Amino acid sequence: LPNHFANFTETTNLFHAYKDQHFSYITTLFVFAYIYKQTFAIPGSFVLNLIAGALFDVWIGFLLVCILTTIGSTLCYLFSGSFAREYVFYYLGHRITYLQQKVHNNSHCLVEFLLFARIFPISPSWLLNIVAPFLNIPIFIFVMTTFIGLAPYNYICVQAGCILSELHSWADIFSIFTLFKLSLLSLLPLIYVFYIKPRNQIILAEKEQIKEVLTI
Numbered sequence: 001l002p003n004h005f006a007n008f009t010e011t012t013n014l015f016h017a018y019k020d021q022h023f024s025y026i027t028t029l030f031v032f033a034y035i036y037k038q039t040f041a042i043p044g045s046f047v048l049n050l051i052a053g054a055l056f057d058v059w060i061g062f063l064l065v066c067i068l069t070t071i072g073s074t075l076c077y078l079f080s081g082s083f084a085r086e087y088v089f090y091y092l093g094h095r096i097t098y099l100q101q102k103v104h105n106n107s108h109c110l111v112e113f114l115l116f117a118r119i120f121p122i123s124p125s126w127l128l129n130i131v132a133p134f135l136n137i138p139i140f141i142f143v144m145t146t147f148i149g150l151a152p153y154n155y156i157c158v159q160a161g162c163i164l165s166e167l168h169s170w171a172d173i174f175s176i177f178t179l180f181k182l183s184l185l186s187l188l189p190l191i192y193v194f195y196i197k198p199r200n201q202i203i204l205a206e207k208e209q210i211k212e213v214l215t216i
Contacts, residue, residue: 005106012165015051015055016054016097016165019055026055030055030161031064034048034065034068034189035071035072036072038071038073038180039068039072039075039079039130041077043161048065048120049161050157050160050161050164052064052065052157052158053157053158053160053164054162054164056167057162058155058162059097060161062154062158062159064142065154065157066147066151067119067166069147069150070147070150071128074139074142074143076129076130077130077132077139077142079131080130080131080132080133081133081134082158085133088130089130089134092127096131096134096135099128099131102147103136103137109142110137114137114142115148117149118145118146118148118149119149119152119153124205
């Protein structure tokens with residue numbers, strides 16, 4: 001790993017040169033590495049997301065990472081449910097009990113709860129991938145909430161990787177344009193807190209009112 005800025009820029013330039021000459025190979029390698037990591041719950045999403053931003057630019061890297069995250073998480077869900085039930089309950093039984101209670105308490109708004117759990121994790125994302133089959137979470141809801149819920153995190157990491165790849169000196173970090181983009185990234189979580197979450201709460205309240213009317 002680079003230990004100062006000159007090494008970092010040299011490493012980034014080397015990656016770009018290799019990508020230009022061997023695009024298919026490096027893309028295939030990245031895809032398989034990401035899916036393997038995600039499938040077997042290996043840490044490293046942050047680093048791979050940074051690499052995606054540096055190699056593929058923001059929007060291509062962001063879309064690619066979202067797709068790979070969803071594929072890998074779904075494979076983890078399927079493998080865990082099919083082959084690892086005994087081990088999961090043996091090693092993670094207490095956490096499953098806690099999450100089962102959380103899912104049960106939020107069964108009336110499962111999609112919103114899972115989106116919240118992905119955006120502001122109440123447990124590590126890898127843990128949710130492993131135990132989801134035993135929480136009675138339908139796979140289509142799991143896939144949808146994984147793709148959407150992890151999108152903000154993926155975008156922030158990919159954008160950060162893209163910004164880092166464009167820097168040529170430490171002074172570039174303090175340029176107006178770079179600081180502006182970093183400020184926008186820091187505001188992304190607030191969109192959920194001040195807009196999406198209150199909106200979901202209003203929708204849920206309306207649903208509860210409709211249920212009360214229908215039961216009268």
